Amino acid sequence: MDTNTLLLKFDGRSRLLVRSLLSGATGARRARCVFLRQRRSEPDSCLHKCLQTLCQHEIFPTTDAETLKTKPLVCLFPVAFQQNLLSFLHLVHPELPQTSVLHLLDCLCLDEPVRDSWVSVLVSQLRRDLGAPGGKDSILSPQCRDQLRGLCERLKGGGKATGWASYLDGPIEPQLSSTSQRKRKCDRVNLDSEPEEDSGRRSKRRKLSLSPAVEADGSCCSTAGGGVTEGLEDEMDSGRDDDDDDDDDGGGGTEVRVYVEPPQPTVTVNPCDALPEHVKASIPQIRELLQSEMEEWDQSSVDVFKVLNDCAPSEVEVLCGMLYLSETPEQTLPQLCSCLLALSPDLSHSTAASLIKNLLLGKVMSLSEPASRCLVTAVTSLCSRYPRPTCQALIGPILDGQPGSAQTELLNRLIEDCLDPHYRLLVFQMTLKGIWSEGVLSVIHALLDKKLELNEDLLTIFTDQLSSQAPQFVTSMKFAKMLLTVLTKYNMHLTAVHQSTLSCCLSSNQTFLKKSLQAALKRITHS
Numbered sequence: 001m002d003t004n005t006l007l008l009k010f011d012g013r014s015r016l017l018v019r020s021l022l023s024g025a026t027g028a029r030r031a032r033c034v035f036l037r038q039r040r041s042e043p044d045s046c047l048h049k050c051l052q053t054l055c056q057h058e059i060f061p062t063t064d065a066e067t068l069k070t071k072p073l074v075c076l077f078p079v080a081f082q083q084n085l086l087s088f089l090h091l092v093h094p095e096l097p098q099t100s101v102l103h104l105l106d107c108l109c110l111d112e113p114v115r116d117s118w119v120s121v122l123v124s125q126l127r128r129d130l131g132a133p134g135g136k137d138s139i140l141s142p143q144c145r146d147q148l149r150g151l152c153e154r155l156k157g158g159g160k161a162t163g164w165a166s167y168l169d170g171p172i173e174p175q176l177s178s179t180s181q182r183k184r185k186c187d188r189v190n191l192d193s194e195p196e197e198d199s200g201r202r203s204k205r206r207k208l209s210l211s212p213a214v215e216a217d218g219s220c221c222s223t224a225g226g227g228v229t230e231g232l233e234d235e236m237d238s239g240r241d242d243d244d245d246d247d248d249d250g251g252g253g254t255e256v257r258v259y260v261e262p263p264q265p266t267v268t269v270n271p272c273d274a275l276p277e278h279v280k281a282s283i284p285q286i287r288e289l290l291q292s293e294m295e296e297w298d299q300s301s302v303d304v305f306k307v308l309n310d311c312a313p314s315e316v317e318v319l320c321g322m323l324y325l326s327e328t329p330e331q332t333l334p335q336l337c338s339c340l341l342a343l344s345p346d347l348s349h350s351t352a353a354s355l356i357k358n359l360l361l362g363k364v365m366s367l368s369e370p371a372s373r374c375l376v377t378a379v380t381s382l383c384s385r386y387p388r389p390t391c392q393a394l395i396g397p398i399l400d401g402q403p404g405s406a407q408t409e410l411l412n413r414l415i416e417d418c419l420d421p422h423y424r425l426l427v428f429q430m431t432l433k434g435i436w437s438e439g440v441l442s443v444i445h446a447l448l449d450k451k452l453e454l455n456e457d458l459l460t461i462f463t464d465q466l467s468s469q470a471p472q473f474v475t476s477m478k479f480a481k482m483l484l485t486v487l488t489k490y491n492m493h494l495t496a497v498h499q500s501t502l503s504c505c506l507s508s509n510q511t512f513l514k515k516s517l518q519a520a521l522k523r524i525t526h527s
Helices: 005-009 012-021 025-040 048-055 078-097 099-108 117-130 142-156 161-169 178-189 225-236 242-247 277-291 299-310 312-325 330-341 349-365 373-385 387-400 403-415 423-432 440-447 456-473 477-489 496-509 515-527
Strands: 058-062 067-070
Touching: 005 012, 012 025, 012 048, 012 078, 012 403, 025 078, 025 277, 025 496, 048 099, 067 242, 078 099, 142 225, 178 387, 242 496, 277 312, 277 330, 277 387, 299 312, 312 349, 330 349, 330 373, 349 373, 349 387, 349 403, 373 403, 387 403, 387 423, 423 440, 440 477, 456 477, 456 496, 477 496, 477 515, 496 515
Parallel strands: none
Antiparallel strands: 058 067
């Protein structure tokens, strides 16, 4: 079962969170940002519904495709998603109902035969965070424990378990104090070395590169020989006195000098430094406006936003981040959009696209109910003035994100009231690039009702897409109505090839409109 099909199981609000967890290595961090933004907009909301959906059982075919089985929905997602989900829950679990999180962990354990080892570790760690039964067990697998024990034996050379080996008697816990102490003791190898004497009495010094390579089986290879390995382990042993290290190196003996690279300073770059001085100076004024509760802004407010015309595209992105435009309250949007529309000259394409993406995309994507009057006013006003940037920065990403009913309602309103025919055609071409859902079908139907100017090549691409997507919508009334619109409003443009393709689509349809569809196709064939 592909991820797009799995996403359809969630409502619009949860779907945005799930999509962020599917976004690779940064999925947990992005999901936390989405979660915090949703909590700010609706403080009473929680993830209970999303977790409940992840735990519900779904039917799926086995590998031989001859039998069907059921699994929790979370087990059907890729392993990378499960890892991101557990890392995300580790970050936010104090704000979630404990019973829901434990139920999810129990569902993940049902996938034990094929579960990834990292998923097993993360499940154990999260149980430990929650104080649940079984959370006190070690998070190390038996294979990992054997490899660590072998490594410790090679470093120590046998005998009583001390240092690292002592940690293996129970669950592995972070030993911050021991680690920092070992680092300090390694640093002292250079600091405590004896002062240089006359050249005749100076002992010969060796510089050894101690870079053991840990093999997969837990072995440790050293370029310095057994004595050096034992000396290094003694330095890491927290029970050893520092004075002993100095006494062992007396007289004219050989001294082992370990080079410890000094820490590199961390350079922090302030994003604001990339902005011109007059743009930096405008940031406090714009922030004050965005946080004000005035119902109407005067001309001076418009003048503040004139700096947008002085910014390069990269600077606009930095400015949007500095202003936290994505967190602008919806009741402020009408006044802000009025100021943007009053600017002269008009904003460039890239500037308008950046503003629309930062200001509106997150709010629209997180909708779980019809958009508020303020949000609708902002979207329609900017779309009417800047239709192409709106298509690029707002409509396209919404279509790619499998829109829900709230997003679909807003898109249909833009198609009806704000977009000219050539921009409707642009949106129609966007719908042909992704995977269709019920929401995308509704948008396509609204576009077709506007009698688009479709040439033969575009119709060919569209009918091919209809044929490939038809098996997923055999019982969909929206798909059937869309087909009927094509057969009735575009019948004069359908060639014999198009009719043959549409005939294949109709053969699998199982709605009560099938007879009407077949009759409409027959009239075209005999005309």
